[in-house]
Amino acid sequence: MSVTALHPLRHGCTQCGNSCRGHFISPLDKAFTKRLPTIMETLGPLYPDLQDASPTISPSINGRTRTGLANKADGECLFLGQDNLCRIHKHLGAQAKPLLCRTFPLAIIHTATEIRLGTPTRCYAQHQHWDQGPGQSPMGLTGLREEELPDPVPRGPLPNQRAQLQARPAPDSQYAQTLLQEDTLMHLLHQTPLTLETLTLFTAEMLANHTNTDIQELGELLRARLARLGKSMVASIAPQADRMRPGTHFWHLKALAEAMAALQPRPWPVLTQTQMDYSLYVLREWLFLREWTHHPSLPHGVLVMIAGLMLAAWRAQDAPNTPEGAVGDTFGHSMTAWMRLMHMGNNTRGLISDADDLDALLRAASSPPT
Numbered sequence: 001m002s003v004t005a006l007h008p009l010r011h012g013c014t015q016c017g018n019s020c021r022g023h024f025i026s027p028l029d030k031a032f033t034k035r036l037p038t039i040m041e042t043l044g045p046l047y048p049d050l051q052d053a054s055p056t057i058s059p060s061i062n063g064r065t066r067t068g069l070a071n072k073a074d075g076e077c078l079f080l081g082q083d084n085l086c087r088i089h090k091h092l093g094a095q096a097k098p099l100l101c102r103t104f105p106l107a108i109i110h111t112a113t114e115i116r117l118g119t120p121t122r123c124y125a126q127h128q129h130w131d132q133g134p135g136q137s138p139m140g141l142t143g144l145r146e147e148e149l150p151d152p153v154p155r156g157p158l159p160n161q162r163a164q165l166q167a168r169p170a171p172d173s174q175y176a177q178t179l180l181q182e183d184t185l186m187h188l189l190h191q192t193p194l195t196l197e198t199l200t201l202f203t204a205e206m207l208a209n210h211t212n213t214d215i216q217e218l219g220e221l222l223r224a225r226l227a228r229l230g231k232s233m234v235a236s237i238a239p240q241a242d243r244m245r246p247g248t249h250f251w252h253l254k255a256l257a258e259a260m261a262a263l264q265p266r267p268w269p270v271l272t273q274t275q276m277d278y279s280l281y282v283l284r285e286w287l288f289l290r291e292w293t294h295h296p297s298l299p300h301g302v303l304v305m306i307a308g309l310m311l312a313a314w315r316a317q318d319a320p321n322t323p324e325g326a327v328g329d330t331f332g333h334s335m336t337a338w339m340r341l342m343h344m345g346n347n348t349r350g351l352i353s354d355a356d357d358l359d360a361l362l363r364a365a366s367s368p369p370t
């Protein structure tokens with residue numbers, strides 16, 4: 001099976017520690033769980049807070065019990081040190097960390113025909129280095145040996161059967177039609193210049209089969225839905241976010257929710273060329289790695305992404321000192337927070353609940369035929 005990457009693999013760790021804050025680090029690989037007692041024996045005498053600490057927790061999430069690393073009261077990973085360094089890495093070497101931490105932010109999937117590598121948008125510094133410097137091998141990016149890399153995750157194009165892979169789907173099956181939609185969209189995402197408006201019209205008309213889309217109306221409907229979702233998020237996120245330092249994931253999420261909740265009717269956002277180039281990179285990785293299958297359908301996912309891009313661009317327009325010629329932190333952080341938020345399917349449904357809701361949204365945005 002061939003191994004492909006759409007873009008050069010790049011990751012520039014700035015040691016901000018933010019990926020170790022406000023997350024539930026799970027699943028843990030068996031080898032890490034096995035060495036955890038030794039890790040605790042080594043670190044316990046060095047750090048009083050680790051001496052009697054329980055290193056893992058097993059909460060029930062969506063009815064499933066999952067085991068992950070314990071967090072401190074402020075939501076940081078138990079092992080994150082005050083100097084922003086992982087204490088496992090610092091004292092026992094990178095190889096002692098959980099595989100999940102070692103591979104971040106590399107994703108490895110396999111389709112019916114190939115293994116795909118990429119870096120989905122998860123790192124809050126991605127917008128600074130996505131097009132900078134040479135790409136790396138997966139081993140160079142993670143520091144892992146080839147045999148230590150995790151197995152590729154099977155990823156088919158059907159959202160409700162993500163592990164299903166078919167090398168030769170029946171020509172008129174949903175599987176084959178979705179592959180065709182993916183190909184057509186990927187082709188469009190490689191076209192330049194491409195505007196957000198063109199992508200939106202393409203999604204409504206070519207992917208979702210709705211004609212006569214009034215782009216201004218659809219933009220306004222998406223804005224209103226962002227505002228509604230933001231209001232519901234603010235209350236639920238605030239208690240956790242208020243315990244976090246500025247810059248951490250929950251802090252970014254709260255800022256995103258507040259910006260959404262405050263959205264008033266406004267014209268389509270204007271993206272700079274660099275922001276559009278970065279957006280296309282993010283979208284292509286998202287499509288290539290089949291992250292979109294977290295959503296009920298491809299048009300559903302693309303409209304959710306478009307809403308996130310509109311929000312990021314509006315926030316960047318309103319931010320003072322947005323640097324010229326760069327993606328800018330406001331836009332970049334917005335996109336990372338949005339991608340992390342939307343990676344959880346249930347959050348997606350807060351914006352567009354299901355296929356019927358998508359249909360209703362697009363119908364409401366249709367201008368009457370002349």
Ligand code: SF4
Nearest residue numbers: 020077079080086101
């Ligand atoms: S184990 Fe280390 S690298 Fe992994 S989340 Fe905790 S502090 Fe970060």
